Amino acid sequence: MSEQTLIEAVNLALLHAMEQDEEVVLLGEDVGANGGVFRATDGLQQQFGPDRVMDTPLAENMIAGLAIGMAAEGLKPVAEIQFMGFIYPALDQIISHAGRLRNRTRGRLSCPMVLRAPFGAGIHAPEHHSESTEALFAHMPGVRVVIPSSPGRAYGLLLAAIADPDPVVFLEPKRIYRLVKEEFDANREPQPLDVCFTLRSGEDITLVSWGASVVETGEAATQLAKQGISAEVIDVATVSPIDMTTILESVAKTGRCVIIHEAARSGGIGADIAAGIGEHCLLDLLAPVIRVTGYDTIVPMARMEHLYLPAVDQIVTAAIQTMEFE
Amino acid sequence: MRTAVAQFEIEHLGFLDPAGDLLGELPADIGSLEQIKRGYRLMVLTRLFDTRAVNLQRTGQMGTFPSSLGQEAVTVGFSLAMQDDDRFLPSYREHGAQLCRGVTLLEQLLYWGGDERGSDFQGPRKDFPLSVPIATQCLHATGIATAIKLRGEQQAVVVCCGDGATSKGDFYEAINVAGVWNLPVLFVVTNNHWAISVPRSAQSKAETLAQKAIAAGIDSLQVDGNDLLAMEYASRQALERARAGGGPFLIEALTYRMGDHTTADDARRYRDDEEVSKYWQQDPIPRIKAYLVAHAGWSKDDEEALQNDCKQQLEQAVKDYLATEPQPPEAMFDYLYANLPEAYATQRQQVIDKASTNPNGADHE
Ligand SMILES: Cc1ncc(C[n+]2csc(CCOP(=O)(O)OP(=O)(O)O)c2C)c(N)n1
Ligand SMILES: [Mg+2]
Numbered sequence: 001m002s003e004q005t006l007i008e009a010v011n012l013a014l015l016h017a018m019e020q021d022e023e024v025v026l027l028g029e030d031v032g033a034n035g036g037v038f039r040a041t042d043g044l045q046q047q048f049g050p051d052r053v054m055d056t057p058l059a060e061n062m063i064a065g066l067a068i069g070m071a072a073e074g075l076k077p078v079a080e081i082q083f084m085g086f087i088y089p090a091l092d093q094i095i096s097h098a099g100r101l102r103n104r105t106r107g108r109l110s111c112p113m114v115l116r117a118p119f120g121a122g123i124h125a126p127e128h129h130s131e132s133t134e135a136l137f138a139h140m141p142g143v144r145v146v147i148p149s150s151p152g153r154a155y156g157l158l159l160a161a162i163a164d165p166d167p168v169v170f171l172e173p174k175r176i177y178r179l180v181k182e183e184f185d186a187n188r189e190p191q192p193l194d195v196c197f198t199l200r201s202g203e204d205i206t207l208v209s210w211g212a213s214v215v216e217t218g219e220a221a222t223q224l225a226k227q228g229i230s231a232e233v234i235d236v237a238t239v240s241p242i243d244m245t246t247i248l249e250s251v252a253k254t255g256r257c258v259i260i261h262e263a264a265r266s267g268g269i270g271a272d273i274a275a276g277i278g279e280h281c282l283l284d285l286l287a288p289v290i291r292v293t294g295y296d297t298i299v300p301m302a303r304m305e306h307l308y309l310p311a312v313d314q315i316v317t318a319a320i321q322t323m324e325f326e
Numbered sequence: 327m328r329t330a331v332a333q334f335e336i337e338h339l340g341f342l343d344p345a346g347d348l349l350g351e352l353p354a355d356i357g358s359l360e361q362i363k364r365g366y367r368l369m370v371l372t373r374l375f376d377t378r379a380v381n382l383q384r385t386g387q388m389g390t391f392p393s394s395l396g397q398e399a400v401t402v403g404f405s406l407a408m409q410d411d412d413r414f415l416p417s418y419r420e421h422g423a424q425l426c427r428g429v430t431l432l433e434q435l436l437y438w439g440g441d442e443r444g445s446d447f448q449g450p451r452k453d454f455p456l457s458v459p460i461a462t463q464c465l466h467a468t469g470i471a472t473a474i475k476l477r478g479e480q481q482a483v484v485v486c487c488g489d490g491a492t493s494k495g496d497f498y499e500a501i502n503v504a505g506v507w508n509l510p511v512l513f514v515v516t517n518n519h520w521a522i523s524v525p526r527s528a529q530s531k532a533e534t535l536a537q538k539a540i541a542a543g544i545d546s547l548q549v550d551g552n553d554l555l556a557m558e559y560a561s562r563q564a565l566e567r568a569r570a571g572g573g574p575f576l577i578e579a580l581t582y583r584m585g586d587h588t589t590a591d592d593a594r595r596y597r598d599d600e601e602v603s604k605y606w607q608q609d610p611i612p613r614i615k616a617y618l619v620a621h622a623g624w625s626k627d628d629e630e631a632l633q634n635d636c637k638q639q640l641e642q643a644v645k646d647y648l649a650t651e652p653q654p655p656e657a658m659f660d661y662l663y664a665n666l667p668e669a670y671a672t673q674r675q676q677v678i679d680k681a682s683t684n685p686n687g688a689d690h691e
Contacts, residue, residue, distance in 0.1 A: 297658045
């Protein structure tokens with residue numbers, strides 16, 4: 001047991017996966033000597049050599065395509081896309097091939113690859129470095145989308161993503177890469193994909209979130225508790241496919257739900273969750289489901305970035321509004 | 327039987343040695359001393375700007391910043407050769423070229439300080455803003471050039487990208503279409519030997535980057551990018567040819583990234599200080615100054631006046647930058663569409679309310 005930040009936990013999961021399975025290889029821009037621009041792969045090329053930790057030429061479509069070929073051959077490539085904002089050239093490979101190879105060949109070939117990418121706003125980065133476009137990937141059949149919200153979760157979910165026999169887009173909320181240190185047991189055990197995690201139980205209202213917004217959501221739950229409101233906090237974690245069972249059970253109990261995500265509101269995963277609740281829990285609901293989200297805008301540059309991000313008081317206000325609904 | 331069906335050669339151009347001495351006779355139409363003095367001034371100003379911007383970042387007054395330290399002759403060189411109504415599409419390290427084009431210091435500071443208004447520059451209204459997604463701008467340049475060509479106009483387009491960028495499909499696609507459509511584009515590939523931590527040698531097995539043009543049927547030249555005379559000259563020839571309908575050209579400008587990739591980078595993790603010191607001997611600024619001293623009677627007084635003038639101009643810009651009020655929060659919405667769809671009216675009001683109740687965004691500072 002040791003205290004780790006989220007980025008250190010990612011590094012540790014990569015280390016353990018590489019120790020455990022020789023087929024695991026890393027590739028990406030600046031992942032070698034530099035250890036990744038956020039240091040996710042720090043020390044790994046030194047330890048495993050340039051054949052297993054490959055600095056690639058600068059081309060994201062190439063990175064994804066390489067990974068698909070490697071994966072079809074039985075390697076387990078973990079490719080880093082330096083920032084989510086640069087993943088778009090790879091969309092063709094992901095949607096046209098990674099997610100389809102198993103289906104097209106009726107299982108003869110498959111694609112056990114992971115594409116990791118830091119994402120989200122809040123670190124005063126330049127243009128194109130701040131978006132949260134997980135919904136794009138959630139719309140791709142055959143692809144999993146996984147987002148950790150804490151160091152321990154990042155460790156366990158990344159191990160699971162690497163072990164998984166299908167392609168996983170693993171999105172790392174970079175705003176909380178170094179925000180908190182958490183003590184967790186780095187026991188080389190994956191945590192389950194395809195399930196939500198209930199981080200805090202409550203009776204009055206369900207708060208559903210993922211990624212960096214889980215931090216503000218947890219803080220909002222604490223503030224609500226002081227006002228006598230007992231909030232249940234659910235971390236979705238695998239945002240595609242979504243474990244609706246956990247969410248529905250919680251909402252059936254509380255009758256109220258606020259969904260919080262940093263991504264733009266429209267076409268977001270929050271809409272899917274709300275639709276699922278509408279379909280299955282309508283008679284349990286005591287109030288409409290509300291979303292607290294990023295705006296449907298381009299994430300502003302650094303000077304206005306803070307206004308874009310869902311804030312604790314917005315979550316608290318939405319929760320109270322839901323509580324007071326008649 | 328095998329026979330040779332095509333043969334190619336890549337030439338290198340340079341006029342000055344690292345000390346600023348002439349390597350041979352200059353062509354008659356070499357850049358005028360007035361032009362070169364103007365270029366020297368821009369290079370000095372660019373270096374001061376870079377240093378100041380890094381400093382502002384370190385003291386929390388600016389966002390992540392990419393210095394162009396050591397590359398001043400590249401960006402000033404090709405931009406000196408441009409005409410006002412040509413179009414420029416920068417990558418993100420061409421502060422000198424933007425200055426030359428008339429983008430102000432204040433506008434550049436605003437951009438790197440995280441304010442979108444920095445891209446709404448008042449000078450070259452048709453130039454593109456910086457391009458962060460690597461190599462994407464190469465394709466935009468071909469589109470602009472196509473528009474110019476369709477209208478029968480006589481302007482040229484200059485687009486910049488790095489050595490790393492030449493690995494990306496966008497780059498190949500752009501030079502390909504530029505070649506086959508005979509478009510008036512000058513591709514300036516700034517080979518500063520590094521793409522963050524990835525050395526040029528790990529980017530491509532090609533001996534030169536200039537030769538990538540061969541596959542697209544485009545003429546190209548490798549130029550000493552630390553030689554202002556050569557950069558200006560090669561660019562001017564390429565642009566004159568392009569404006570006259572002679573088609574695209576590619577310059578591989580050989581230079582060196584003297585600083586970290588950006589203020590978020592620490593180059594010592596992946597490259598030797600020794601390599602860096604070696605390149606200081608190629609510094610483009612003392613080189614062109616030596617040329618001016620020898621050939622234009624550039625004096626100590628001239629130098630002092632120039633330095634003072636540049637510093638003053640910069641400090642005024644920094645002052646203006648720090649005093650610039652932030653944009654109203656609804657600016658987030660107001661430039662998304664020509665007319666903001668009604669669907670966003672509620673959100674727009676929400677951000678106005680949010681800004682007034684939570685002006686500092688306490689959660690996310
Ligand atoms: C498509 C894309 N991938 C990755 C990045 C992250 N990134 C920013 S600069 C850079 C290296 C670029 O190197 P080069 O083209 O040589 O230009 P230089 O920085 O040396 O000027 C990388 C990988 C990006 N901005 N865009
Ligand atoms: Mg470079």
